[in-house]
Each structure stands twice: as C-alpha cells, then as structure tokens.
Amino acid sequence: MKxxxxxxxxxxxxxxxxxxxNTNNIDSTLVEIDCIALAFxxxxxxxxxxxxxxxxxxxEACEAAQELQEAP
Structure with a gap:
C-alpha cells in the first residue's frame, strides 16, 4: 500500500x-506544491x-519530484 x-x-x-x-507551447511556470499538506x-x-x-x-517523494521539475 505504501x-x-x-x-x-x-x-x-x-x-x-x-x-x-510534448507540446510546442511549453509553459515554463513551475507548480509549487505544499508537500506536507499533500501528505496530510x-x-x-x-x-x-x-x-x-x-x-x-x-x-520526501514530493520534494524529490519538485527538484526534478526545477532541473533544466
């Protein structure tokens, strides 16, 4: 389950x-997610x-995903 x-x-x-x-018009805006609220x-x-x-x-998985979003 975990x-x-x-x-x-x-x-x-x-x-x-x-x-x-995959789109031609890539939105460069990053989505900020509150990882603790997501866990709750x-x-x-x-x-x-x-x-x-x-x-x-x-x-930790949420924070790692955010770091992937920020990577060039």
Whole structure:
C-alpha cells in the first residue's frame, strides 16, 4: 500500500510538467506544491493514519519530484 501511495504522489507531482513537455507551447511556470499538506491529504483520502515513515516518505517523494521539475 505504501508503494502505491508513493507512486501516486510522484505521478501527481510530476504529471503536469511531463504532459506539457510534448507540446510546442511549453509553459515554463513551475507548480509549487505544499508537500506536507499533500501528505496530510493522502492520509485523509486513505482513511487511516500513516506511520511516521510513510508520511515522511510521501513528503520526501514530493520534494524529490519538485527538484526534478526545477532541473533544466
């Protein structure tokens, strides 16, 4: 379950940039995501309280995805 949630977080965090990469009119605006709020939202949608490790993994995956967005 943890891997599925982390995969979804990563897809949601990077999806917009990757989808725009194939268009001729690339929007260079980066989307800022509040990673902690995203982890709380994922916890709420899962309907259960995450362990510290799961919560931290979601935040770290989100931050890693944002770093990928900022890379040239």
């Amino acid at each position: 891997k599925v949630i982390l995969s979804l977080i990563f897809v949601f965090a990077t999806g917009t940039t990757l989808m725009n990469a 939202d994922a916890e709420e949608r899962a309907g259960e309280e995450f362990s510290y490790e799961t919560f931290n993994a979601i935040v």
